[in-house]
Amino acid sequence: MPIVKKTYKDQVVDYVYQLLLTNELGPGDQLKESLLAEQMGISRAPIREAMKELIMNGLVDYRPQVGNFIPVLSPKQIVDSYTTRGVLEGYAVMETCDQFSAEEVDKLENLTEQMENYADKKNHKMVIEAGGEFHDLLISKNNNVQLLEYTDRLSLKLHILFFKYLGKLYGPSEVGRRHREIVESVKSKDLGLIEKVIRQHYVETGSKIAIL
Amino acid sequence: MPIVKKTYKDQVVDYVYQLLLTNELGPGDQLKESLLAEQMGISRAPIREAMKELIMNGLVDYRPQVGNFIPVLSPKQIVDSYTTRGVLEGYAVMETCDQFSAEEVDKLENLTEQMENYADKKNHKMVIEAGGEFHDLLISKNNNVQLLEYTDRLSLKLHILFFKYLGKLYGPSEVGRRHREIVESVKSKDLGLIEKVIRQHYVETGSKIAIL
DNA sequence: TCGATGTCTAATGTCGACATTAGACATCGA
């Protein structure tokens, strides 16, 4: 079993991400290098390097010589990010819709049912997990590395919002409906419909979160 | 006239980018922190921070504890990046096609003629400049900040390739045709056509560069 | 001759210290 090598920078990125997911850090909060360094028992050098990465992923707002802050996203920024995510995933799935086997389509339907069931039980964590699996499978046929990279990058950011607001967004049957729509469009192999449905799937979520 | 503040990190990013554009740095080359630091007369700290940014923009390949290298892009990676760029721009333009004034459409046509003329004179630098202006105007109506950010990021990478190969890609009349197609699609206000034409515009370039 | 092991070093990862700057707050004068 090989040792997993991880620089301090990578561990800092993960740590800060967890703080964001668990709401220990939120919009407007400042990330002070010295404080984080002290908390983690390391020097500021890897902290600063981690900051650069979080900045590039839109998870931190950097004000030169002032400080690093957790972004306060405007409703428009939220919608913009979700919209962009939808454009990327819509295209990715549209391009590969003829590559899904019957088993895989079944799997998508199954995950949709799981999401609805978990939502019914108000198990948001599992809704998100099944949802992640759903979208991962959906996009898995596309191997455009650039598109997948940008999709993943955006997911980091949007996952925080989604994690925070899921309970307030959709009822159980809505959760089911929204994902069944996607599965139906994939089954239809109607390229225009696939992109339209997936884009709308994201715009809908972005718009809802934007008004919370 | 305000002083333009620029950290060493930003200057390093710019410097390395220039080396890439002018082919003083190319695929497979290693970027050694100490060497760059020495060349620029600064410490390694801002060099390392610049590296992180270049890595996030796909301009540097980072191998932990081994070194930083200029990526050798496979044909597939080239096509993937161009394709992704086309998906983003296609959507951006499709969404705003009804916001172009007659003057702006004229401007696009004018820039197309300029590109053709410069290509005729083999003035690649000016072809690129007019082309940049063309695509900037095209996308200028869309104010989706996330989408524009990703488009800009991708442009950094693709600009290097384009700059390097432009002379080998298209004859003057092809340069004109390709851009006129875009303008005609915008004038048609046929949403599906706009996305299709712009996507193809990028896929065509990516595919051509990929076989060079 | 070839695979295993050892050695060395160039390059990166991280450290603690120092320099610089933005912004908060105090002071002063009109």
Add this chain to the structure above:
DNA sequence: TCGATGTCTAATGTCGACATTAGACATCGA
């Protein structure tokens, strides 16, 4: 009272030094 100016400091930007590691190359034994 309010705008201009001054002061101070917390936070970032950068420095040079030291620790660690991957990989190149040498050596050795089967």
